[in-house]
Amino acid sequence: MANIINIAKDYGTTLGGRWIRLGQYSGEEFYDRILKPKYLEAKDNSEKLIVELDGTNGYPSSFLDQSFGELARKYGVKDVRNTIEFKTSIFSWIVDFINREIWDKAER
Secondary structure, three states: OOEEEEHHHHOOOOOOOOOHHHOOOOHHHHHHHHHHHHHHHHHHOOOOEEEEOOOOOOOOHHHHHHHHHHHHHHHOHHHHHHHEEEEOOOOHHHHHHHHHHHHHHHHO
16 A cells, blocks of 8 residues: 655645745655655555645745755665655646756766
């Protein structure tokens, strides 16, 4: 069975910037409260972590880097890519952005 995060339902529809000190719904808070614990749970159970992207008003690049980038920097791009599966019908470009601009660069 897979773990699921629906960002809009589990966190918020209007996402903030990089850090908690900059305001509500930051990438840092999302990483600390939701993404990291769910990722570790999925990894411990050899499961996929499904991340549903639809339902938000968009994704600031700083939010994405501070959450998904931090995860890859801390736990390794290969493991993160093997564990996380994105689901979306409207934000496929966000998945491409995370892969190319965040995770590919974290591998270097």
